[in-house]
Amino acid sequence: MKKILVAVDGSDASLKGTRKALEWGKPFGAAVTLIYVVPPMVLPGDAPWARMDEIHAAELKRGEKVLAETLAAAGETPLNVSTRSVLGPAAETISELADAEGYDLVVVGSTGKGAVKRMLLGSVADRLVHTCTKPVLVVR
Amino acid sequence: MKTVLVAVDGSEPSLKGVASAIDLSKGLGLKLELVYVIPPVLLPPSTYAETIKKLEEGNAAMATSALEKGKALVKAAGLDCDLITIHGAPAESLADLAMAERVWGVVIGAKGHNAVSRVLLGSNADRLMHICSKPVLIVR
Numbered sequence: 001m002k003k004i005l006v007a008v009d010g011s012d013a014s015l016k017g018t019r020k021a022l023e024w025g026k027p028f029g030a031a032v033t034l035i036y037v038v039p040p041m042v043l044p045g046d047a048p049w050a051r052m053d054e055i056h057a058a059e060l061k062r063g064e065k066v067l068a069e070t071l072a073a074a075g076e077t078p079l080n081v082s083t084r085s086v087l088g089p090a091a092e093t094i095s096e097l098a099d100a101e102g103y104d105l106v107v108v109g110s111t112g113k114g115a116v117k118r119m120l121l122g123s124v125a126d127r128l129v130h131t132c133t134k135p136v137l138v139v140r
Numbered sequence: 141m142k143t144v145l146v147a148v149d150g151s152e153p154s155l156k157g158v159a160s161a162i163d164l165s166k167g168l169g170l171k172l173e174l175v176y177v178i179p180p181v182l183l184p185p186s187t188y189a190e191t192i193k194k195l196e197e198g199n200a201a202m203a204t205s206a207l208e209k210g211k212a213l214v215k216a217a218g219l220d221c222d223l224i225t226i227h228g229a230p231a232e233s234l235a236d237l238a239m240a241e242r243v244w245g246v247v248i249g250a251k252g253h254n255a256v257s258r259v260l261l262g263s264n265a266d267r268l269m270h271i272c273s274k275p276v277l278i279v280r
Contacts, residue, residue: 001163020275027167110269129250129269132172135160137245138269 001028003105007094007124008034008083009084013109018074021107024137025079030104034070036063037084037093045050046064060085098134106132110140142244143171144145147234150206154247157279158210161247162217165222172221172246173209175237176203177230200225224250231267236276 006021008014018034027031038059041052063085071077086093098106108129111122129136146161148154151196158174165172173189178199183192207223214221226233251262 001167024164024168028163126270129266129278133280136276137275137277139275140273 001025001030001104003101003103004030004032004095004105004107005098006032007015007090007106007108008036008067008122009109009124010070010072011109011111013111013122013139014069015073015109017107017109017137018070020137020139021076021105022077022079022081023104024107029079031080031082033055033103034067034081034083035091035094035097036067036083038063038085038087039090056087060087077109088122093135094128095132098132103134104133105136105137110115110138141169141171141174143242144244145234145238145246146172146210147230147246147248147268148172148174148176148206148210149249149250150202150209151249153251153279154206155209155213155249157247157249157277158213159184160277160279162214162219164247165219166217168244169243172214172219173224174207174214174221175224175226175234176207177233178203178225179230180228202242230264231271234268235272238272243274245273245277247277247279250278250280 001024004025006018006022008018024089038056038124041055043052064083067083067085071081094106106128108125110125125138127137144161144164146158148158152212161172165168203225207225211221211223226237234246234248237243246268248265248268250265265278269278
């Protein structure tokens with residue numbers, strides 16, 4: 001258990017996931033990476049492209065803020081912790097990254113910001129456990 | 141001291157789950173409980189009592205063999221564990237068991253003996269993630 005990837009979107013569940021990842025990573029001295037994924041915008045064909053890049057850049061910047069806030073809210077972080085925000089379809093991007101960079105564990109909150117309230121498992125978490133080839137910890 | 145439940149059906153992913161749970165147990169100081177679930181079987185009412193008896197004996201033997209495989213791994217790691225056999229729908233029974241105060245979370249193999257080989261996630265793991273109130277670790 002050397003590298004742990006945590007999906008963060010600023011929701012309560014993702015904060016819980018972050019805490020679990022830090023708690024779990026501690027005894028193993030693991031490197032924990034918090035990741036914020038910005039899904040690409042779908043805009044009508046006549047939308048100005050320059051504007052779309054601006055939106056994505058703004059969203060990525062917002063992601064960095066959310067990551068910093070999550071890290072602060074998670075409390076003490078004596079571990080080797082890093083953050084990154086990337087653009088792409090959420091679940092697929094996380095799966096691919098976990099595979100490509102050899103993470104040992106992926107942690108995801110059960111319901112994120114986009115989830116319908118009554119559902120116990122969000123669409124990203126659901127898709128992630130179906131696509132990811134690494135162990136996935138789903139936290140409520 | 142909290143407990144981690146490990147769903148064991150004797151399949152390769154479920155034994156990988158035991159290995160992950162051993163790591164977890166060592167790192168976080170958790171107790172291990174290996175759980176085998178015997179699913180209910182629907183038989184026509186005309187089934188001979190003898191047939192039912194044989195089926196039950198077969199199930200019990202499978203449970204023992206699967207749990208002993210898991211226990212061997214735990215023993216090899218120098219730890220101890222409790223073995224539990226329960227009857228019921230696998231995901232629902234595990235989720236019920238996980239509601240107990242002592243339970244930290246549940247570890248389950250991504251697919252067990254019953255899964256269709258082309259899918260990455262078995263039906264029991266999928267269902268458990270959707271209904272379990274504690275963290276669920278899916279291991280591949």
